[in-house]
Amino acid sequence: MSELTVRPITDAELPLVMGCVMDVFGNDPAADPQVLERMRALVPVPRTFAAFDGSALVATASAYSLALTVCGGAVVPTGGLTIVTVRPTHRRRGLLRRLITAHLDDCRARGEALSGLYASEGGIYGRFGYGVAVESDELAVVAGDGLIESDAGPVGGVSPVGLSDDEALATLPAIYAAACAQRPGMYARSLDWWRWRRIADRPFARRGRSPRRHVVVRKAGADRGYVVYRQQLAFDDGRPAGAVDVEELVALDADAEAALWQHVTTLDLFPRVSVANAAVDCPLPWLASDYRRVVRRRRFDTLWLRIDDVAAALSARRYAADGAVTFVMEVGGSPHDVEPPSRWRLVVEDGVGTCVPAVGDAEVMLDRATLSSLYLGGVRAAALGQGGRITGKAEAIARLDRMFAWPVAPWCAEQF
Numbered sequence: 001m002s003e004l005t006v007r008p009i010t011d012a013e014l015p016l017v018m019g020c021v022m023d024v025f026g027n028d029p030a031a032d033p034q035v036l037e038r039m040r041a042l043v044p045v046p047r048t049f050a051a052f053d054g055s056a057l058v059a060t061a062s063a064y065s066l067a068l069t070v071c072g073g074a075v076v077p078t079g080g081l082t083i084v085t086v087r088p089t090h091r092r093r094g095l096l097r098r099l100i101t102a103h104l105d106d107c108r109a110r111g112e113a114l115s116g117l118y119a120s121e122g123g124i125y126g127r128f129g130y131g132v133a134v135e136s137d138e139l140a141v142v143a144g145d146g147l148i149e150s151d152a153g154p155v156g157g158v159s160p161v162g163l164s165d166d167e168a169l170a171t172l173p174a175i176y177a178a179a180c181a182q183r184p185g186m187y188a189r190s191l192d193w194w195r196w197r198r199i200a201d202r203p204f205a206r207r208g209r210s211p212r213r214h215v216v217v218r219k220a221g222a223d224r225g226y227v228v229y230r231q232q233l234a235f236d237d238g239r240p241a242g243a244v245d246v247e248e249l250v251a252l253d254a255d256a257e258a259a260l261w262q263h264v265t266t267l268d269l270f271p272r273v274s275v276a277n278a279a280v281d282c283p284l285p286w287l288a289s290d291y292r293r294v295v296r297r298r299r300f301d302t303l304w305l306r307i308d309d310v311a312a313a314l315s316a317r318r319y320a321a322d323g324a325v326t327f328v329m330e331v332g333g334s335p336h337d338v339e340p341p342s343r344w345r346l347v348v349e350d351g352v353g354t355c356v357p358a359v360g361d362a363e364v365m366l367d368r369a370t371l372s373s374l375y376l377g378g379v380r381a382a383a384l385g386q387g388g389r390i391t392g393k394a395e396a397i398a399r400l401d402r403m404f405a406w407p408v409a410p411w412c413a414e415q416f
């Protein structure tokens with residue numbers, strides 16, 4: 001078998017990376033004519049690694065430099081692992097493992113305490129220490145007048161305003177940035193990110209639907225939220241059966257959120273609204289006059305995290321309850337997590353955590369992926385304990401549960 005080399009790519013190799021990514025994900029480059037231009041704008045070449053078989057590029061991985069909001073509003077630098085692909089001719093020869101090793105070394109060199117990703121399959125990344133940290137709900141809404149009732153017309157007295165693409169580019173980023181500070185799991189977007197990923201429309205993504213509509217709500221002259229959606233007109237035996245697909249709804253207060261939901265659920269001719277990625281604490285079911293008109297179709301994993309620097313990560317977030325716990329982070333069954341088990345003590349006073357290496361007896365045992373699942377407060381220690389992923393004294397697991405819980409559910413607005 002030939003020798004495979006893993007190394008950072010050069011600028012000139014980006015088209016080869018694109019070719020590998022398009023092939024492995026089964027995409028049609030002809031349907032996405034701007035793909036290379038988009039990758040040049042977004043994919044950081046110095047963070048892109050590839051595997052070569054001779055001169056042939058056979059595997060890829062890159063990372064965005066993300067600024068991730070954690071519980072309490074602090075921002076933690078995070079390597080956002082992306083475009084992980086291995087050509088089918090070279091699968092199961094250890095290339096993913098080598099690419100992840102290169103990625104994690106790169107994160108460490110950059111002082112990133114965390115790595116995050118979206119997983120194509122659930123069985124791949126746990127062995128590397130990644131755990132599900134954020135979940136989302138897919139919603140299907142039976143829309144129409146009366147779903148969100150208000151005596152005085154628009155709820156909260158705020159009316160939605162439609163924006164052109166240019167206006168959206170000038171308006172939405174500031175609202176999103178303000179929302180980032182309020183919710184764990186969100187990460188900052190650059191203007192290029194907005195341009196290429198959120199505003200520029202890719203014809204193949206429409207699938208017969210409208211271009212994206214951008215609608216903002218303003219209160220006292222200030223922008224308080226926005227919704228982005230597409231529409232598809234349809235009739236069912238002569239009755240309107242159009243569909244609205246909500247791509248992103250971001251609001252800075254409850255009135256703005258209600259007004260935006262009211263807007264997308266009262267579009268004449270469009271009684272079916274689907275929401276592909278709603279926060280698990282989305283208020284829509286509770287805004288609705290009839291709870292059963294908002295159906296949770298499925299709950300699914302979005303952001304997976306891997307805490308690399310335990311002390312830095314756990315000291316960066318805030319905690320809902322004071323307390324102290326000593327835990328052992330086991331290496332688990334992973335042949336890739338080669339460090340010895342480590343022992344830590346987390347002390348929380350007035351919501352501020354200090355995490356330092358510990359000696360002596362530990363109260364609970366967990367592995368890196370499980371600690372990473374706990375990190376943003378979206379996955380409860382009690383449930384992980386029930387699932388056998390945290391062991392130790394019941395009282396200590398209950399304490400861990402209280403300490404790591406957070407009143408705002410984490411949400412990640414977008415897959416990368």
Ligand SMILES: CC(C)(COP(=O)(O)OP(=O)(O)OC[C@H]1O[C@@H](n2cnc3c(N)ncnc32)[C@H](O)[C@@H]1OP(=O)(O)O)[C@@H](O)C(=O)NCCC(=O)NCCS
Binds near residue numbers: 024083090121
């Ligand atoms: C998933 C993918 C990247 C794996 O690459 P690979 O080079 O074959 O993986 P490796 O040989 O390095 O395997 C590393 C470990 O992961 C395991 N693994 C690899 N693919 C897996 C899968 N799809 N499901 C479960 N385990 C998997 C291997 O068994 C191996 O485990 P072990 O070392 O504990 O025995 C590759 O199959 C691929 O490109 N798939 C299509 C694109 C994709 O899904 N990319 C991921 C985007 S998030």
